[in-house]
Amino acid sequence: MKKINKFLLPVFVIMFVALAFPTAVQAKSLPDQIVFGESYTLDSNETLDGNLIVMGGVATLEESSVVTGDVAVLGGVLDANGTILGNLVVISGTATLGDHALVEGKILAPSGFVNISEQAEVYGTITEDFLDYFNFNNLNVNSSSLKAFQNNSWSFGVSLLVNLLRFLAQTLVLAALSMMMILIMPKPAETITKAIIDQPWPVIGFGLLTILALPIAALILAITLILAPVSLLALVAFALSILLGWLVVGYEIGNRMQVMFKANWHPAVSAGLGTLVLSLLAKGANLIPCIGWILPFFVAVVGLGAVILTIWGTKPYPRQIGETQAAIEPEVIKAVVPKKVAAKPRKPTKAKPKQS
Numbered sequence: 001m002k003k004i005n006k007f008l009l010p011v012f013v014i015m016f017v018a019l020a021f022p023t024a025v026q027a028k029s030l031p032d033q034i035v036f037g038e039s040y041t042l043d044s045n046e047t048l049d050g051n052l053i054v055m056g057g058v059a060t061l062e063e064s065s066v067v068t069g070d071v072a073v074l075g076g077v078l079d080a081n082g083t084i085l086g087n088l089v090v091i092s093g094t095a096t097l098g099d100h101a102l103v104e105g106k107i108l109a110p111s112g113f114v115n116i117s118e119q120a121e122v123y124g125t126i127t128e129d130f131l132d133y134f135n136f137n138n139l140n141v142n143s144s145s146l147k148a149f150q151n152n153s154w155s156f157g158v159s160l161l162v163n164l165l166r167f168l169a170q171t172l173v174l175a176a177l178s179m180m181m182i183l184i185m186p187k188p189a190e191t192i193t194k195a196i197i198d199q200p201w202p203v204i205g206f207g208l209l210t211i212l213a214l215p216i217a218a219l220i221l222a223i224t225l226i227l228a229p230v231s232l233l234a235l236v237a238f239a240l241s242i243l244l245g246w247l248v249v250g251y252e253i254g255n256r257m258q259v260m261f262k263a264n265w266h267p268a269v270s271a272g273l274g275t276l277v278l279s280l281l282a283k284g285a286n287l288i289p290c291i292g293w294i295l296p297f298f299v300a301v302v303g304l305g306a307v308i309l310t311i312w313g314t315k316p317y318p319r320q321i322g323e324t325q326a327a328i329e330p331e332v333i334k335a336v337v338p339k340k341v342a343a344k345p346r347k348p349t350k351a352k353p354k355q356s
Contacts, residue, residue: 032069035059035076042067042082051086054078054093056290063100070105073112075289087124090114097122171279178247178275179268186267188313192248193255195306195317202317207245207305214238238304244312245303250275 032050033040035057042048042065051069052059054076061067065082073093081098087105088095090112097103099119106124107114116122181189196203214234221231251267254274258265265273278299285295309317 175272175276178250178271181247182268182271191313192306192310193252195310203305207301241307242300242304245307249299249303250278253278
């Protein structure tokens with residue numbers, strides 16, 4: 001859970017700030033540059049001492065600019081008039097090499113488009129078919145090359161297996177936490193779920209406002225030495241609220257699945273299955289370039305807004321003002337209106353005898 005919190009908090013904050021304040025990336029700040037859904041310009045006579053990766057964004061290499069490493073375009077657009085000392089790889093994207101472009105390495109575009117000007121210079125080979133990259137026509141492969149290829153394939157397979165097992169472990173941990181949540185705090189979970197169903201728009205709005213305002217407030221508090229611990233506690237509560245909201249949304253998905261399959265599951269089973277399906281959907285959505293982050297970000301916003309508005313499920317939302325007033329008014333009336341005091345019976349008086 002600690003690892004999940006460390007991952008969710010910076011990701012949600014950075015993505016929201018990037019959407020609210022889109023700016024161009026400066027080339028001088030980092031040796032390696034990753035462009036994710038934004039614009040990037042390497043000005044003339046500037047040098048990027050590293051690799052350039054463009055994912056769902058637009059990158060421009062002006063004339064006389066230099067990239068010392070490789071350039072990879074994954075679902076993005078590259079307009080190059082500078083020099084690329086490494087290789088150029090284009091997958092599901094578009095690259096345009098202008099009149100002043102120079103590529104010293106190879107160009108590999110198995111599922112992309114590369115428009116090369118007649119004046120552009122490419123020193124390496126140009127491969128637009130993925131099968132041609134392996135050069136099956138030439139089977140004269142020495143033993144050292146074959147061994148290196150096998151070692152790389154083995155390393156890639158092991159890395160893929162480790163990542164898959166890590167993801168499955170994280171998903172099962174989330175499902176187990178959701179089941180524990182229902183067993184330990186069933187009423188707060190129901191209160192948070194009811195707020196999501198009854199008031200979706202206020203929940204979404206408050207979740208977005210919290211994601212935007214809390215990091216700024218925490219930064220202001222962290223500047224002062226006295227309130228620095230408060231800032232840390234606020235960030236921890238923020239991460240735990242996102243986690244709780246994620247589990248509650250998974251619980252509601254499990255309830256919908258129960259209705260769809262006309263089953264009669266225990267609430268803990270619904271929570272575990274719903275959270276498992278939600279995590280799998282979020283992981284699958286992340287594989288989609290540019291828009292894959294929308295689903296997990298939306299779920300986090302909805303869950304966070306409901307958790308904050310219900311104060312971790314202790315108060316229903318919207319507040320039941322009418323019932324509160326009805327419970328208070330009789331007490332107020334009793335306090336204001338004085339009690340009637342019963343009149344004491346008068347003692348009978350004896351009639352005085354008349355004087356003759």
